[in-house]
Amino acid sequence: MLADLTAGSVADAETRRQLRPFDVVEREALAAPAAVDALAALAPAERVKVIAEIKRSSPSRGALASIPDPAALASLYETGGASAISVLTEQRKFGGSLDDLMAVRRAVSLPVLRKDFIATAYQVFEARAAGADLVLLIVAALDDATLRTLYDLIVELGMTPLVETHSAEELDRAAQLGAGLIGVNARNLSTFELDRDLFGTLVARFPAGAIKVAESAVLSPADVAHYRAAGADAVLVGEALVTGGDPVANLAAFRAV
Numbered sequence: 001m002l003a004d005l006t007a008g009s010v011a012d013a014e015t016r017r018q019l020r021p022f023d024v025v026e027r028e029a030l031a032a033p034a035a036v037d038a039l040a041a042l043a044p045a046e047r048v049k050v051i052a053e054i055k056r057s058s059p060s061r062g063a064l065a066s067i068p069d070p071a072a073l074a075s076l077y078e079t080g081g082a083s084a085i086s087v088l089t090e091q092r093k094f095g096g097s098l099d100d101l102m103a104v105r106r107a108v109s110l111p112v113l114r115k116d117f118i119a120t121a122y123q124v125f126e127a128r129a130a131g132a133d134l135v136l137l138i139v140a141a142l143d144d145a146t147l148r149t150l151y152d153l154i155v156e157l158g159m160t161p162l163v164e165t166h167s168a169e170e171l172d173r174a175a176q177l178g179a180g181l182i183g184v185n186a187r188n189l190s191t192f193e194l195d196r197d198l199f200g201t202l203v204a205r206f207p208a209g210a211i212k213v214a215e216s217a218v219l220s221p222a223d224v225a226h227y228r229a230a231g232a233d234a235v236l237v238g239e240a241l242v243t244g245g246d247p248v249a250n251l252a253a254f255r256a257v
Ligand SMILES: O=P(O)(O)OC[C@@H](O)[C@@H](O)c1c[nH]c2ccccc12
Pocket: 053, 055, 115, 116, 138, 164, 185, 215, 216, 217, 218, 236, 237, 238, 239, 240
């Protein structure tokens, strides 16, 4: 599934490149307003930081929410105290787009994450041109050379990589990069199995100074407390916020942990 999602995202980017060639997107990326410092926004603090996600559907859960106005939802997330906004831009299974990201960019001053299956430089330049401040890199989807190349490009463009892992070996690969923002996804992106305890199992392997993000499977404040107790600096929440009614109230409850 992860290979299929990555191949699909790369293919869709290739289609876009036919209309907007690399040099055009590169020029737009270099002309974009400077990226926001995401590490400062997500730095460890007294209270857990929340990365609030805009996600319409997923392969594991199907349709979640139509989200006709992602900018309005992002504004509610900002009001609710989110520290960053994650925007799914993968279209085939998650119903997202770069248009969503650009709309969110115009609506909030928080750091914005491009959540997608990134495997090419073109996709990184697209993210910057659209106003992203962070870009997701999924360790399991990339070989070491590609991971290194894309990591360096994201940093070179002034953005922050969120390096996502799902095993000890992948966390060690993230540490090798010198990543300052590392996530552990409770969800296995190939089998969809969920393991909220994986973060706690791996927390000791985070490099000193890296910001520790627990991703997925937060359905209640108790889940946030579980990740916080295990050492998470931040949590990444999607489904519970897009399906759970009042996002401002939900965020307040998550942050009160
Ligand atoms: O909806 P949840 O269980 O709160 O999960 C959010 C987020 O962690 C999840 O959407 C996610 C984490 N890593 C990803 C990589 C690709 C697509 C999606 C994801």
